[in-house]
Amino acid sequence: MNIKLHNTLTGRLEEFKPIKSGEVGMYHCGPTVYDYAHIGNLRSYIFADILRRTFEYLDFEVRQVINITDIGHLTSDADTGDDKMVKGLKRDGLPLTLDGLRQLTDKYEKVFKDDLDTLNVRKPLHFPRATDYLKQEIDLIRQLEEKGYTYKIQDGIYFDTGKLTDYGKLGGLTPLSEGSARLKTDGKKSDRDFVLWKLSKDGHLGFESPWGMGFPGWHIECSAMSRELLAQPFDIHTGGMDHIPVHHNNEIAQSEAAYDTPLANFWLHNEFITVTEGKMAKSLGNQITLNTLIEKGFSPLAYRYFLLMAHYRTPVNFSWEALEAAQNAYRKLKEAVSTWQIDMKNISRLDLDNSYAEEFKEAIENDLNTPEALAVVWKLVKDESVSPADKRTTLLDFDKVLGLNLENNEFEVKNIPKEVEQLLKDRESARVIGNYSKSDQLREQIKNLGFIVEDTISGQKISKS
Ligand code: AMP
Ligand code: ZN
Numbered sequence: 001m002n003i004k005l006h007n008t009l010t011g012r013l014e015e016f017k018p019i020k021s022g023e024v025g026m027y028h029c030g031p032t033v034y035d036y037a038h039i040g041n042l043r044s045y046i047f048a049d050i051l052r053r054t055f056e057y058l059d060f061e062v063r064q065v066i067n068i069t070d071i072g073h074l075t076s077d078a079d080t081g082d083d084k085m086v087k088g089l090k091r092d093g094l095p096l097t098l099d100g101l102r103q104l105t106d107k108y109e110k111v112f113k114d115d116l117d118t119l120n121v122r123k124p125l126h127f128p129r130a131t132d133y134l135k136q137e138i139d140l141i142r143q144l145e146e147k148g149y150t151y152k153i154q155d156g157i158y159f160d161t162g163k164l165t166d167y168g169k170l171g172g173l174t175p176l177s178e179g180s181a182r183l184k185t186d187g188k189k190s191d192r193d194f195v196l197w198k199l200s201k202d203g204h205l206g207f208e209s210p211w212g213m214g215f216p217g218w219h220i221e222c223s224a225m226s227r228e229l230l231a232q233p234f235d236i237h238t239g240g241m242d243h244i245p246v247h248h249n250n251e252i253a254q255s256e257a258a259y260d261t262p263l264a265n266f267w268l269h270n271e272f273i274t275v276t277e278g279k280m281a282k283s284l285g286n287q288i289t290l291n292t293l294i295e296k297g298f299s300p301l302a303y304r305y306f307l308l309m310a311h312y313r314t315p316v317n318f319s320w321e322a323l324e325a326a327q328n329a330y331r332k333l334k335e336a337v338s339t340w341q342i343d344m345k346n347i348s349r350l351d352l353d354n355s356y357a358e359e360f361k362e363a364i365e366n367d368l369n370t371p372e373a374l375a376v377v378w379k380l381v382k383d384e385s386v387s388p389a390d391k392r393t394t395l396l397d398f399d400k401v402l403g404l405n406l407e408n409n410e411f412e413v414k415n416i417p418k419e420v421e422q423l424l425k426d427r428e429s430a431r432v433i434g435n436y437s438k439s440d441q442l443r444e445q446i447k448n449l450g451f452i453v454e455d456t457i458s459g460q461k462i463s464k465s
Pocket of ligand 1: 029030031032033039040041042043044238239240241242243270271272273274279280281
């Protein structure tokens, strides 16, 4: 079977066919680095990582790009409001200069990349910054200008969506106001027209261009960088659901208008992480960062496990209780794998349990069905007819896709405090004589000291709570 993916462009599950046999090029809209990424944003990159790992597991050569938006993203995706960067500079008390901008974006770019490392997200081939591709962005705008797709108003150069008959291919467009096919606001010909080059107010903070000091529009950045670093068309473009109506429709409009060829063949979108009050967003101030999770004592990969429990196209409501449940399951899985310590040196892929390997592959090939893949994992863990060596080898093979670092158990305690050691011994003795109520009472005492004890085939296993 071949991999099937849900393509937003057609609204259907489609068999993936690469442009070049055995290779796949993918572009993931990256963060706007004016603030910390929240765990909702990070879902987009864990999803991108699972996609990449799946292709690698299926022996594709993957070329992957995650851009860094370090200029040009206004607080509303539809080109209204302040520049997010200006907002970040003011908040962090930095000067409104290019140096200040660089300090701001360097800081949040680094934190973002560290978060990806912590979540076991493999590094993409390229992490381009929009300000390093000004030439390509300007060239693309000039190409559009030459073909008559642009017009100039007071604050910048705009794309004229009215010149296209198929604008909004991805869907999700917000309706124009009643009675008017084209609503005029702010001098734009239509509400849907979008900025390609925004002129700096009073000539401050910006870059030279044929139209004056300013900066590229957010949408043009992605079109220019993906074409430069992959090709046009390339195979797969991804992003969060919120990018469908504006950002991705605009990327498609300008790239196709400029070069008369599709931008990407497959468009994949991950659903949102929500909190009880609604969506998690920096603008709403209800964001939770990875660091908050870690400070609360959670393993970052427990968050990865939490996400894998849901399909990427399912909205997930985040709660601390749900994360705790995920962490418990994740801990149990790691405990299980670590009890099957065997000499891995002599084990090859031939030792995989093939029926499970087939089931696992089927799940991930079906639009990255990670909940199904985890179900296969647990079925295998519980299957007593499979030898520990085969289980371990098979699970470590699956982990190439899941990225849960199953080989190492960070919950395992290397130095057990003396007090806990004594309680463990007492508990062992209680169990030998069948005194299970005492054993349970000792387990509680151990828990109060910050440790969890579990009974496994090779005896009591202790981990940090
Ligand atoms: P931004 O830095 O705002 O451009 O967002 C980076 C990525 O996170 C984009 O792919 C967004 O679509 C995605 N995103 C934003 N908020 C959420 C959320 N609450 N849940 C999942 N993805 C999100
Ligand atoms: Zn983008």
